[in-house]
Amino acid sequence: MLNATPLYEKHEPEGSVSCLCKDDAELLVSNIAKTYKGSDKPILNGASFAVAHGEAVALMGANGAGKSTLMRCCMGLVPFDQGTVSVLKQSINDLSPKALRQLRAKCGFVFQKHNLVPRLSALSNVIHGCQSREQGMRTWHQAIAKNAIRQQAMHYLDMVGLADYALRRVDQLSGGQSQRVAIARTLMQKPILVFADEPVASLDPNAGEDVMALFVSLIKEHNLTLLFSSHHISHALTYSDRVIGLHSGQVVLDQAVHRLNEDKLRGLYEQ
Amino acid sequence: MSNNINGATKLPPRLRGPRAIEFIAYVLAIAFFIVSLSGTEWSMIAFVEGIPNLMTFLSEAFPPSLTRLQQTGSALLETFQMALVGTVMGVLISLPLAIFAAKNLAPHWSVYQLSRGLIALARTVPDLIWALIFVIMVGLGPFAGTLAIMVDTLGFCARFFAESMEEADPGPQEALTAMGASPTSKIFCAVIPDAMPSFINVSLFALEKATRSSVILGLVGAGGIGIELKVSMDMFEYSQAATIILSIFILVIIVEQLSGGLRRKIL
Numbered sequence: 001m002l003n004a005t006p007l008y009e010k011h012e013p014e015g016s017v018s019c020l021c022k023d024d025a026e027l028l029v030s031n032i033a034k035t036y037k038g039s040d041k042p043i044l045n046g047a048s049f050a051v052a053h054g055e056a057v058a059l060m061g062a063n064g065a066g067k068s069t070l071m072r073c074c075m076g077l078v079p080f081d082q083g084t085v086s087v088l089k090q091s092i093n094d095l096s097p098k099a100l101r102q103l104r105a106k107c108g109f110v111f112q113k114h115n116l117v118p119r120l121s122a123l124s125n126v127i128h129g130c131q132s133r134e135q136g137m138r139t140w141h142q143a144i145a146k147n148a149i150r151q152q153a154m155h156y157l158d159m160v161g162l163a164d165y166a167l168r169r170v171d172q173l174s175g176g177q178s179q180r181v182a183i184a185r186t187l188m189q190k191p192i193l194v195f196a197d198e199p200v201a202s203l204d205p206n207a208g209e210d211v212m213a214l215f216v217s218l219i220k221e222h223n224l225t226l227l228f229s230s231h232h233i234s235h236a237l238t239y240s241d242r243v244i245g246l247h248s249g250q251v252v253l254d255q256a257v258h259r260l261n262e263d264k265l266r267g268l269y270e271q
Numbered sequence: 272m273s274n275n276i277n278g279a280t281k282l283p284p285r286l287r288g289p290r291a292i293e294f295i296a297y298v299l300a301i302a303f304f305i306v307s308l309s310g311t312e313w314s315m316i317a318f319v320e321g322i323p324n325l326m327t328f329l330s331e332a333f334p335p336s337l338t339r340l341q342q343t344g345s346a347l348l349e350t351f352q353m354a355l356v357g358t359v360m361g362v363l364i365s366l367p368l369a370i371f372a373a374k375n376l377a378p379h380w381s382v383y384q385l386s387r388g389l390i391a392l393a394r395t396v397p398d399l400i401w402a403l404i405f406v407i408m409v410g411l412g413p414f415a416g417t418l419a420i421m422v423d424t425l426g427f428c429a430r431f432f433a434e435s436m437e438e439a440d441p442g443p444q445e446a447l448t449a450m451g452a453s454p455t456s457k458i459f460c461a462v463i464p465d466a467m468p469s470f471i472n473v474s475l476f477a478l479e480k481a482t483r484s485s486v487i488l489g490l491v492g493a494g495g496i497g498i499e500l501k502v503s504m505d506m507f508e509y510s511q512a513a514t515i516i517l518s519i520f521i522l523v524i525i526v527e528q529l530s531g532g533l534r535r536k537i538l
Contacts, residue, residue, distance in 0.1 A: 075449050105451030115446035119464045128460050131452040140459045182446075189450050 032083035045249035058236035061246035105132030108186035129188030176207035332513035361424025369432030394426030413494025435469035
């Protein structure tokens with residue numbers, strides 16, 4: 001069992017646990033626990049970590065380790081049973097629905113299967129990103145959006161190399177192109193903190209590599225904080241500053257990437 | 272438990288025999304069907320003996336009379352107008368009602384129950400009864416028929432609209448929630464676009480259904496070509512009736528073809 005004999009040393013000074021009291025933590029997760037209804041095994045079991053501004057942190061662990069649930073708990077998309085989550089210095093435990101919406105507006109979320117609206121154009125989907133700061137029906141569709149918003153959306157589509165596909169329906173795009181649109185939508189949101197739940201898991205290796213490189217470069221360019229989950233060891237080693245390893249809902253690894261190697265990360269999947 | 276007997280895998284039975292209670296239910300259902308045949312005075316003899324009457328009708332009906340072609344044409348146009356206006360109005364009212372009647376979108380369970388109740392009322396009462404009620408309310412004529420079609424469409428469309436919105440892909444909705452979108456935005460940005468093919472499909476079926484219904488509504492004085500047909504039949508003007516029946520047939524075919532074409536083009 002990992003709990004009994006941890007395979008990995010928890011890296012305290014540069015890692016997360018010591019960061020819990022730091023003022024610069026943009027995401028602070030403390031002792032979070034969650035058990036889904038109908039299951040007797042907790043999916044999260046006392047996980048704690050912190051992410052500081054500008055960091056790119058990879059969240060790794062086998063299927064069922066709790067990565068997706070943890071990210072959704074951080075955004076208040078899934079309620080948790082115990083613990084505290086502080087996002088951008090606001091505890092989400094006691095936020096009103098309106099305050100939670102305002103907080104979410106400052107956080108981007110890139111999903112594994114992009115979660116775009118398939119029947120709408122790439123441009124309309126990117127425009128949806130500005131709902132974080134603009135209210136009203138003029139953010140629902142590109143045909144009725146304000147010029148300034150359309151221009152911003154086109155700028156982000158251009159950044160991900162899809163300006164020529166602006167009016168193409170998303171369900172007519174490839175998986176890689178769709179994920180680029182999702183990244184443009186996230187940037188349109190102008191977030192401070194970005195969560196990405198296995199953003200390239202549904203793409204082929206080449207497309208996945210391209211999209212990941214583009215995604216992380218844009219995150220760095222905009223000086224955003226990133227927490228991404230992945231099963232790609234190479235992605236964790238290449239694109240993150242720090243890796244958090246989850247096993248059975250607990251943090252079993254929290255180390256700066258320069259102290260890690262492929263074999264050590266592979267150990268996370270050998271349980 | 273292993274299914275393996277002497278090295279060969281035991282095959283499962285092709286059919287499962289009914290349990291005693293199922294067997295009794297089948298027997299009762301068949302018995303009720305036989306009783307119903309008697310209750311409906313089902314008789315092949317009467318059917319065969321009636322064939323000469325049908326021949327008499329057909330011989331008198333053909334060739335169809337063209338003497339009242341203009342009146343038939345304008346009644347037919349009125350019939351289609353009733354169907355069109357009733358369907359469009361019904362669809363427009365169905366949309367907000369369906370949002371309240373969708374489990375995942377209703378703001379409160381009481382709103383959900385009330386909406387579902389209204390839809391059930393509109394759906395379960397037949398259109399002919401609605402037509403009778405609206406004739407009492409607004410008097411004889413096409414307006415009563417249009418209102419009846421509107422309510423009938425509402426019951427039909429709102430139910431299917433609500434179900435298609437409940438089945439909408441939760442992924443885009445979750446994405447919008449994650450970016451802080453309001454519940455209204457989620458409905459208009461994610462749910463409605465996802466359910467749109469179903470909305471269009473159901474609305475076109477509603478138009479086809481309304482076209483057929485609007486013919487019948489005239490029988491109770493709610494406008495349209497039905498009253499022309501009833502008068503012709505009552506007066507034994509079978510050649511006139513044949514013209515009306517053929518024109519109804521052509522109208523229904525045209526509407527079905529048009530809606531089929533639109534469905535293929537839009538979806």
